[in-house]
Amino acid sequence: MKRRNLLGGLSAAALAGACAPKSEAPGAQASNQTFRWKMVTTWPPNFPGLGVGAANLAKLIEQMSAGRLQISVYAGGELVPPFETFDAVSRGTAEMGHGAAYYWKGKAEATQFFTAVPFGFNAQEIYAWMYYGGGLKLYQELYANFNLVPFAAGSTGVQMGGWFNKRIDTVQDLKGLKMRIPGLGGEILQRAGGTPVTLPGSEIFTALQTGSIDAAEWVGPYNDIAFGLHQAAKYYYYPGWHETGPALECLVNAQAWASLPADLQAIVSTACQAVSTDMLAEFAARNATSLQQILNSDVEVLPFPDTVLRRLKAITGEVLTELVARDPASAKIWASQSEFMRVSDQWQQISEAAVLRARHL
Amino acid sequence: MKRRNLLGGLSAAALAGACAPKSEAPGAQASNQTFRWKMVTTWPPNFPGLGVGAANLAKLIEQMSAGRLQISVYAGGELVPPFETFDAVSRGTAEMGHGAAYYWKGKAEATQFFTAVPFGFNAQEIYAWMYYGGGLKLYQELYANFNLVPFAAGSTGVQMGGWFNKRIDTVQDLKGLKMRIPGLGGEILQRAGGTPVTLPGSEIFTALQTGSIDAAEWVGPYNDIAFGLHQAAKYYYYPGWHETGPALECLVNAQAWASLPADLQAIVSTACQAVSTDMLAEFAARNATSLQQILNSDVEVLPFPDTVLRRLKAITGEVLTELVARDPASAKIWASQSEFMRVSDQWQQISEAAVLRARHL
Known part of the structure; x- marks a missing residue:
């Protein structure tokens, strides 16, 4: 299957950062073809942080491709209802989507593991698991059943109780x-x-x-x-x-993905990683200032x-x-995630937790 | 000054993710010109995590540009000694460099604030400050004095004592x-x-x-x-x-930067943000497994x-x-950083620190 080969090539290359030699990359030359895509999202119009992050993803892709990949972004309900994003991208009504994997638990319960599990990963850990713990490969495997190529694209950081x-x-x-x-x-x-x-x-x-x-x-x-x-x-x-560090997702229709030359594929996957840094930075900054307002209120x-x-x-x-x-796919993914968590937790406690504690001595 | 205008356009656009309309972007069309750049680094050859991250940055840029921006990466000492990276990029011996800002405190003491201050930011916070707290603007201002355009590009996360x-x-x-x-x-x-x-x-x-x-x-x-x-x-x-969450840096010679069309500028700045997600993920995963080995040793x-x-x-x-x-530039940057930290700390304590604590109840 050509599509699976492309995916395999990508996960070993741009996504894990360990590129195959250029001569082996399929379609490595830029074509002058212009692609006009639609991105449907689960977010309300102009939704701070999340919707804005999806729009930024589209803008970065358009900028980096000098307009060869143009993406029109639709808020939930503008083209399809928010929770039909998955189906719309799966069948190709839109080439791309942005939302959160756990919205699709009705399609496959195991999708939930790619967003958040209670008392689970923080934002740093979920990306560590995705890119260096086998998580992205499991994510791609699960979504291949639905004609979709998924990417981690953004995080809110810790959500509140x-x-x-x-x-x-x-x-x-x-x-x-x-x-x-x-x-x-x-x-x-x-x-x-x-x-x-x-x-x-x-x-x-x-x-x-x-x-x-x-x-x-x-x-x-x-x-x-x-x-x-x-x-x-x-x-x-x-x-x-x-939700201790939920990852958001970018969905791409598998045929649309396969139609892109290698440079535009790299642009899409890299933009998703960049948006992860940017969105988490935005939430960390704006949550902090908004918390001040809350601390100054009657709450x-x-x-x-x-x-x-x-x-x-x-x-x-x-x-x-x-x-x-009850769900073999969930069993496979949880086995990977829980083992990663067991090892990761000890490191997080003596690093991230310890430095935050040391500030208050 | 044309160069400063380009920088201003970048920080309002690709870096903060809020692009100017396409028609206003200078040189928005891709040219077919191929750029061959050198990247000098402060890292030993094949240095795990840090040197590999610099090499990944170059590969991502080459992939996304379909070879229009090719970057040869040199370990410290291969082209210039490691601690001459700053000067070599400043004078254009190499167009690009990768290292850590605090190595350049002999040039300007204030550079140290862009890597790490003891008991300072974690990795999440330093990016929050850079992209949404005015840090990147201060970083660019300081380095403009040295004919350099700096980018945050990677983090090791918390270092050990x-x-x-x-x-x-x-x-x-x-x-x-x-x-x-x-x-x-x-x-x-x-x-x-x-x-x-x-x-x-x-x-x-x-x-x-x-x-x-x-x-x-x-x-x-x-x-x-x-x-x-x-x-x-x-x-x-x-x-x-x-060093509680040091940021690494990518340096670009100012004239080399100004010579790039807008799409290649966006590719460079976005690749730097992507490498930040990727490198932190790598360190989080590999530090965790390496810690297991240490816990099983006699130490x-x-x-x-x-x-x-x-x-x-x-x-x-x-x-x-x-x-x-004694240093006005440090005073200005520390005023921004310490105020950001004051506000950020309260949020970090009730979010990141609290979820790591809740795991162990």
């Missing part, structure tokens, strides 16, 4: 808690006795303020204060145990009690055990 | 300590009563084993075990208080006592106060 109108002191306080929290996080809350609800971001403010929900997580300080959530809730909890910023985090972690273990037992 | 034959229990144990530690770290050790010595990496093993030095820092587990240091010393200390892996870190931090404050008092 959410906004609460009710103070959480014990695991008992989770019982009956009506919280806007999607995905695995929601499933875990449910097993802890809460009621996860699904709400689009734009409705969170009113739902919290009127008390129709008790709590909601969204992204982090930067995106959260854009919705005014610090004026709707009493408490803001950290850390975001459910109390609190850590979850250790007992609560321990309970959520124990349930996470149960949920993953069941997922891995 | 070093290898010791003598156990460090109190600040008294630093007195008389003969340690291989360069730069600001060495100056701080000296004020704590130690004796910093300068040694190339290749001589550390023998010096430690024969006892001609008591201690040495190098990079981190991945690079350190390549020299067998776990077989030469008794203790391995963490964290690396002196004892220990944290520095809090009293020692507190003393080193207090001296860091003194050294920076003096530096800022």
Whole structure:
């Protein structure tokens, strides 16, 4: 299969940074052909950080290719509904998409591992696993079943635990808690006795303020204060145990990918890596300044009690055990990810955690 | 000045990801001209992580440009001695260089702030400051005085505190300590009563084993075990208080930069951002596996006592106060960096530090 060969060539080359000799690269010469692509996304129009990051990805590609690969970016709903991004790129309605892999768990449960697992990788680790721990190869294998070539493209860094109108002191306080929290996080809350609800971001403010929900997580300080959530809730909890460094994704239709000459393929894959640096930098800077605003508001910023985090972690273990037992693809990916995490954690503790601790001595 | 305009256009465009409209971009059309550049580096031949990262940068640029920008990479000493990289690129002997800004403190003391300050930024924060906190603009301003255009290009992540034959229990144990530690770290050790010595990496093993030095820092587990240091010393200390997330740099000669059409400029600046994701991922993965080897060796892996870190931090404050008092460029950059750090630290503590802590509950 020609397409698989191209993918194999790419993962050994541009993606891992260890290029094959130039003479072996297929289509290494630039052609003058101009490609006009559509990028559909899961993000609301002009969505800070995430949507802006997708637009930056398209702009970088256009700039680097001197306009030979032009990409029109569509917010969710403009061309297809946000959660049809995966299907639209798979069938070629759009050549490219931007979103998050865990939105596609209805297609394949294992997609969730490429975004975030509760109590999982930080942003540094998920890229380490992708590029130097075999993760990207597993990602490509899974998505090949759907006629898609996936790339990691951006990260929000650590997300927050959410906004609460009710103070959480014990695991008992989770019982009956009506919280806007999607995905695995929601499933875990449910097993802890809460009621996860699904709400689009734009409705969170009113739902919290009127008390129709008790709590909601969204992204982090930067995106959260854009919705005014610090004026709707009493408490803001950290850390975001459910999404500790989620990776975002760029999807490319497999035939569209194969049609690109090698230089444009390298431009796309490199732009995705560049956007990962840039977006994480943006979130780190803007979350920090937005947190100041929250600390100056009436909201109390609190850590979850250790007992609560321990309970959520124990349930996470149960949920993953069941997922891995019923889905072979998840089993294969989790085996790789959990072994990487075991080794990585010791290094992260004596490096990243230790330097942040040393600042406060 | 045409060159400064180009720089201004770049920092508002490719670097910050917010491109000017295509019609305004100078030289936006790809030319068919082929550029053959030399990249001189400060790294030994085939140096893991750092030298390999510089070579990857050149390969990505060549791939993305379909060979229109070809870069021959030279290890330190192959074309010019390692520490003449800055001068060689400044005068145009080579068009490009790769190294670390703090090597050039003899040219301008303020260069040190673009690599690492003791008890300073982690890798996530230094990029946040560069791209969204005004750091890159200050970096470009300083280097414009030397006919150079600088880019952040790669990070090792947290470096380690070093290898010791003598156990460090109190600040008294630093007195008389003969340690291989360069730069600001060495100056701080000296004020704590130690004796910093300068040694190339290749001589550390023998010096430690024969006892001609008591201690040495190098990079981190991945690079350190390549020299067998776990077989030469008794203790391995963490964290690396002196380099908590150093950024590496790509230098471009200003005239060479101005000669590139806009698409090749975008390719160079984007490749630098991509290498930052890739190199940090490589270090995170390989440091983690190398640490396992060290934990399985006879070396004892220990944290520095809090009293020692507190003393080193207090001296860091003194050294920076003096530096800022005597050098206006350092004062300007440190004002920006320390204010960014003040705000950033609160976010890092409730995000990155908190998720690493939650894993161990």
